[in-house]
Amino acid sequence: MLDERLRLTRRVPPCTLVIFGANGDLARRKLLPALYRLAAERRLPAGFAVLGNSRTPTNDEQFRDRMQEAVAGHLEDADFDARLWEEFSRALFYLPGDLRDASLYQRLAARLEEIDRTCRTAGNILFYLSTAPSLYPEVVSRLASSGLHTGPGWRRIVVEKPFGRDLAEARKLSRLLYRAFPEEAIFRIDHYLGKETVQNILAFRFANGIFEPLWNRRYIDHVQITAAESIGMEGRGAFYQEVGALRDMIQNHLLQVMATVAMEPPAAFEPEAVRDERAKLLRSIRIPEEPEIASIAVAGQYGPARIGGEDVPGFRQEPGVDPNSPTETYAALALFVENWRWAGVPFYLRTGKRLPRRFTDIAIQFHAAPHALFGEAGIAEPMRPNLLVLRIQPEEGISLRFLAKLPGSGMKLRPVLMDFNYGASFGLRAPTAYQTLLLDAMAGDPTLYTRQDMVEACWAVVQPILEAWARRRFDFPNYAAGTWGPPEAETLLARRGHRWRSP
Amino acid sequence: MGEPIHADAILAQLGEHWRMLAETGQTEVLRACAMTLLVHTEGPPSDPDLAGFLAAFELAHPARAIVVGRLEGAGRRVTAEVRARCRLAPGRRTQICSEQIELGATEEALADLPPVVAGLTAADLPVVVWLRDPAALDPGPLAGLVSLGDKLILDSDALRDWRARLRRARALLARGAGLGDLAWARLTPWRSILAEAFHHPARKALLGAVERIEVHHGGPLPAGAAYLAAWLRLLLPACPAATFVEVADGEGLCSARLHAQGLELALHRSQPRELELASANELLCRQPDAPLLEELLAEELALIGPDPVFEAVVEAVLN
Numbered sequence: 001m002l003d004e005r006l007r008l009t010r011r012v013p014p015c016t017l018v019i020f021g022a023n024g025d026l027a028r029r030k031l032l033p034a035l036y037r038l039a040a041e042r043r044l045p046a047g048f049a050v051l052g053n054s055r056t057p058t059n060d061e062q063f064r065d066r067m068q069e070a071v072a073g074h075l076e077d078a079d080f081d082a083r084l085w086e087e088f089s090r091a092l093f094y095l096p097g098d099l100r101d102a103s104l105y106q107r108l109a110a111r112l113e114e115i116d117r118t119c120r121t122a123g124n125i126l127f128y129l130s131t132a133p134s135l136y137p138e139v140v141s142r143l144a145s146s147g148l149h150t151g152p153g154w155r156r157i158v159v160e161k162p163f164g165r166d167l168a169e170a171r172k173l174s175r176l177l178y179r180a181f182p183e184e185a186i187f188r189i190d191h192y193l194g195k196e197t198v199q200n201i202l203a204f205r206f207a208n209g210i211f212e213p214l215w216n217r218r219y220i221d222h223v224q225i226t227a228a229e230s231i232g233m234e235g236r237g238a239f240y241q242e243v244g245a246l247r248d249m250i251q252n253h254l255l256q257v258m259a260t261v262a263m264e265p266p267a268a269f270e271p272e273a274v275r276d277e278r279a280k281l282l283r284s285i286r287i288p289e290e291p292e293i294a295s296i297a298v299a300g301q302y303g304p305a306r307i308g309g310e311d312v313p314g315f316r317q318e319p320g321v322d323p324n325s326p327t328e329t330y331a332a333l334a335l336f337v338e339n340w341r342w343a344g345v346p347f348y349l350r351t352g353k354r355l356p357r358r359f360t361d362i363a364i365q366f367h368a369a370p371h372a373l374f375g376e377a378g379i380a381e382p383m384r385p386n387l388l389v390l391r392i393q394p395e396e397g398i399s400l401r402f403l404a405k406l407p408g409s410g411m412k413l414r415p416v417l418m419d420f421n422y423g424a425s426f427g428l429r430a431p432t433a434y435q436t437l438l439l440d441a442m443a444g445d446p447t448l449y450t451r452q453d454m455v456e457a458c459w460a461v462v463q464p465i466l467e468a469w470a471r472r473r474f475d476f477p478n479y480a481a482g483t484w485g486p487p488e489a490e491t492l493l494a495r496r497g498h499r500w501r502s503p
Numbered sequence: 504m505g506e507p508i509h510a511d512a513i514l515a516q517l518g519e520h521w522r523m524l525a526e527t528g529q530t531e532v533l534r535a536c537a538m539t540l541l542v543h544t545e546g547p548p549s550d551p552d553l554a555g556f557l558a559a560f561e562l563a564h565p566a567r568a569i570v571v572g573r574l575e576g577a578g579r580r581v582t583a584e585v586r587a588r589c590r591l592a593p594g595r596r597t598q599i600c601s602e603q604i605e606l607g608a609t610e611e612a613l614a615d616l617p618p619v620v621a622g623l624t625a626a627d628l629p630v631v632v633w634l635r636d637p638a639a640l641d642p643g644p645l646a647g648l649v650s651l652g653d654k655l656i657l658d659s660d661a662l663r664d665w666r667a668r669l670r671r672a673r674a675l676l677a678r679g680a681g682l683g684d685l686a687w688a689r690l691t692p693w694r695s696i697l698a699e700a701f702h703h704p705a706r707k708a709l710l711g712a713v714e715r716i717e718v719h720h721g722g723p724l725p726a727g728a729a730y731l732a733a734w735l736r737l738l739l740p741a742c743p744a745a746t747f748v749e750v751a752d753g754e755g756l757c758s759a760r761l762h763a764q765g766l767e768l769a770l771h772r773s774q775p776r777e778l779e780l781a782s783a784n785e786l787l788c789r790q791p792d793a794p795l796l797e798e799l800l801a802e803e804l805a806l807i808g809p810d811p812v813f814e815a816v817v818e819a820v821l822n
Binding site for chain 1: 506614
């Protein structure tokens with residue numbers, strides 16, 4: 001009741017965060033830096049602790065030292081404050097042990113009780129699965145059998161993607177999780193949904209009156225969603241060749257972004273209302289059928305190149321990758337949403353490794369003006385339709401392209417951009433996706449987390465493509481590192497009279 | 504071997520540059536950009552003359568300029584520099600700035616540059632490729648630059664093998680991209696004076712009666728002369744193709760003569776920067792000629808994408 005009198009939008013209760021896989025890449029690069037920043041912004045609850053676990057035999061002090069190094073090395077746009085770290089690190093603890101060892105969970109229970117007493121975490125525990133997915137079943141079963149899944153406070157579990165390798169595996173994982181935790185306690189993380197600019201899509205669409213009336217097939221010609229990476233495998237080749245671009249990026253991140261762009265307005269900004277609309281949209285995506293897959297999906301794999309004075313290996317030459325690997329490092333899809341709002345509007349999704357530049361954005365291309373008033377006699381350039389670009393990274397912001405008259409005599413037109421830049425407008429550094437999502441999980445707010453029905457809907461869309469690609473022999477590599485992907489990706493759009501925008 | 508260069512790092516450097524400008528400047532900074540102007544030059548990318556030209560040119564045509572040039576020396580070496588050019592907006596306390604990225608490579612490393620350039624173009628705005636050095640049209644390391652453009656601009660008048668280069672340029676252009684030629688832009692005063700001449704009521708009727716066209720030039724046939732002849736031929740389909748006459752003491756396109764039922768219209772350059780149209784020794788009009796480089800470029804930039812008239816002329820010239 002008293003909360004209502006506070007200016008805070010919500011209260012984050014005390015808790016202990018248990019990170020399984022605390023020495024892993026994710027914990028070091030993302031989770032601990034995010035927690036440190038939350039501490040710096042005084043957004044963590046007063047009673048808060050982190051208990052890290054991995055097989056490495058080490059103690060609290062050594063763990064703190066290792067995490068200090070990780071946090072100092074991975075803070076983006078912020079300086080490391082040694083005094084703050086000193087304070088924050090007092091709440092960091094470590095428990096070594098093999099997740100397959102039953103006795104670990106007894107020790108874990110004892111340690112959690114101790115931490116609860118000293119740090120006053122109110123018996124609340126948030127488990128974070130930051131381990132190899134193959135260990136998920138083991139951990140969840142052991143948490144249940146040791147009784148750690150229930151207790152005096154609340155129990156929640158954060159699960160990192162991949163949520164299975166296909167639809168069947170996703171369902172299997174879900175059944176396993178449900179044996180220990182109810183749906184409302186399961187937080188399936190898709191860090192794209194935690195990005196400020198992805199959240200801002202909702203604000204942009206539903207807090208402004210002028211865009212939503214245009215947000216439909218009548219005015220929008222097509223949508224392009226791109227997540228381009230300029231880097232290659234960076235030592236993750238062995239992992240990546242088991243996954244590929246379609247599973248790694250499109251099945252989860254890009255489909256979730258697409259759902260955010262295309263969903264209907266929720267009745268209220270409440271977790272289930274927002275997630276219901278996202279889920280509904282995902283279920284409305286037409287599931288491709290075998291005969292059309294060649295015309296709506298393109299796979300690519302990068303070959304070696306020399307870029308900017310550096311020899312760049314092809315995917316098959318990356319360490320840990322099979323020299324004949326058929327895994328795709330590029331995927332582009334043309335998807336269609338079967339509902340009243342979007343019928344006939346292509347949603348083009350593409351992602352790739354070793355593209356010329358790193359960026360993620362959503363481009364909404366509107367129909368051209370119905371009458372080419374200025375298009376005759378070569379006085380105008382080819383009509384460039386209006387384009388609304390929601391930039392997710394880097395240089396987060398929004399731009400609108402429209403045609404303007406060139407100064408001077410004659411009616412010559414030129415596309416210009418009206419630009420909103422997050423940094424320039426607000427000056428503040430936006431929280432990282434993991435900051436947002438960790439805090440949401442502690443607060444019990446699942447709005448930005450995916451739900452099992454959404455996970456299954458995403459798998460249902462890509463499953464036929466995965467199966468078709470598994471049967472096909474591709475002539476890989478089919479694009480050179482440092483280019484925008486295979487030529488077939490251009491054909492994918494050209495078939496419908498479109499072309500990829502120049503990012 | 505120098506340090507490798509990456510598009511992401513160059514853009515981050517550029518972003519930092521803007522942040523610093525905004526923080527340290529006394530006035531508001533406005534980042535102006537209406538296109539990417541990709542310049543391939545025969546010399547080093549940091550050529551001060553070119554930088555001066557671009558600085559003046561961008562006053563009216565703000566752009567992200569990417570200058571690609573050659574570095575002296577052996578071995579594989581690439582370099583990247585970023586800079587911003589600012590000026591105070593007239594009557595306002597706002598600085599208008601545009602940006603320049605200079606990419607250099609030794610002969611051996613030229614092929615390393617196109618993938619970097621591909622990551623540096625300004626999003627969703629036209630990309631204009633200006634080939635000061637036509638070597639990018641040759642099969643070789645820089646051919647990838649041409650296909651990045653929505654418009655390619657070259658200067659055929661400066662090329663001996665201009666027909667082959669034009670063919671190659673057309674083959675390299677991306678789908679929907681336009682070709683521009685400063686040699687064609689140089690003809691604008693010529694075309695305009697001729698068009699004006701036939702607007703005169705006394706000569707209007709003669710337009711369909713032109714029987715013979717002569718185009719006079721000095722030295723090997725320049726592209727401009729061929730373009731003029733082709734343009735006239737397209738306008739006057741009933742007239743036989745123009746005759747080219749090489750004059751001993753001339754240089755480039757010298758004059759054009761149109762004969763129609765006893766009337767002779769002669770258009771020739773009277774001064775280095777002046778055109779005269781005469782008929783039977785009577786001066787009909789005089790007009791400035793030889794536009795400056797910035798005027799020629801500005802004319803080409805006014806039309807991004809294909810120019811149907813020029814395309815028809817090129818088609819006629821090449822076939």
